[in-house]
Amino acid sequence: MRRSLVVGNWKMNGSKAFVEQLVGGMVGVLSNAQVDIAVCPTYVHIPQTLTACAGSAISVGAQDCSHVSSGAYTGEVSAPMLRDLGCQWVILGHSERRQYHDEQNALVGAKLTAAVESGLLPILCVGETLEQREGGEAQAVVASQLEGSLRDQVSLAGLVVAYEPVWAIGTGLTASPEQAQEMHAFIRQSLENIPGLDAAATRLLYGGSVKGANAGELFSQADIDGALVGGAALDASEFLAIVNAAC
Ligand code: 13P
Numbered sequence: 001m002r003r004s005l006v007v008g009n010w011k012m013n014g015s016k017a018f019v020e021q022l023v024g025g026m027v028g029v030l031s032n033a034q035v036d037i038a039v040c041p042t043y044v045h046i047p048q049t050l051t052a053c054a055g056s057a058i059s060v061g062a063q064d065c066s067h068v069s070s071g072a073y074t075g076e077v078s079a080p081m082l083r084d085l086g087c088q089w090v091i092l093g094h095s096e097r098r099q100y101h102d103e104q105n106a107l108v109g110a111k112l113t114a115a116v117e118s119g120l121l122p123i124l125c126v127g128e129t130l131e132q133r134e135g136g137e138a139q140a141v142v143a144s145q146l147e148g149s150l151r152d153q154v155s156l157a158g159l160v161v162a163y164e165p166v167w168a169i170g171t172g173l174t175a176s177p178e179q180a181q182e183m184h185a186f187i188r189q190s191l192e193n194i195p196g197l198d199a200a201a202t203r204l205l206y207g208g209s210v211k212g213a214n215a216g217e218l219f220s221q222a223d224i225d226g227a228l229v230g231g232a233a234l235d236a237s238e239f240l241a242i243v244n245a246a247c
Helices: 016-024 043-053 079-085 095-100 105-118 130-134 138-150 177-191 212-219 236-246
Strands: 005-009 036-040 058-062 089-092 121-126 160-163 203-207 226-229
Touching (some): 016 043, 036 089, 079 105, 089 105
Parallel strands (some): 005 036
16 A cells, blocks of 8 residues: 655745745644655755754655765755755656756666665656647657666665656646546556566656645546645645645
């Protein structure tokens, strides 16, 4: 039985006051949650978020990490640094990183290695664009993203995969539960070919315009084990509604 996981990706949003208010609106309510819950603030808000979430059911992650552990890499933050702060998770290969920072599968794979070696739990994002879906390439794109970053990994302990169709991110367009389930089943099947991974035990999250109103239907699908939430994670009551739908 896979335990549900709901992760908030705050992207490049927030301020000290906002974080205080958002986390303050969730910690007490979520103290006895039956699902795993995490939030991923910007790097600069991680220490404050860790302090605010201490002792609660909410764990904290980062939205990215470097592929190396230290050195002359101006502007980068490494996986050991994040682990040292107290982060448990790191999102890798998000479509916004792929789109705006030209991240390719091999680099995402190197980041994944660095994350696992440091004891961070990686959340690997995959997903096709609208053009790729309309061209009938959705499964091939996702398969190559999985293969390209999971192949040759020595350890994939605790790996989580998030299916985020690019056309559903921040657009208000959600994949239908059936569309999402179809891809999740395909992802689980593809993971069976990755050595060292227990595909049946791997949690698969759906991401793309998830809200309190559509979460329940998505979570009722056999291979959807939770959500990676963007916009709705910036609103405590929406995020709580999504967590409740996963309980
Ligand atoms: P939205 O929930 O805003 O569509 O964002 C999804 C996402 O990109 C989470 O990583």
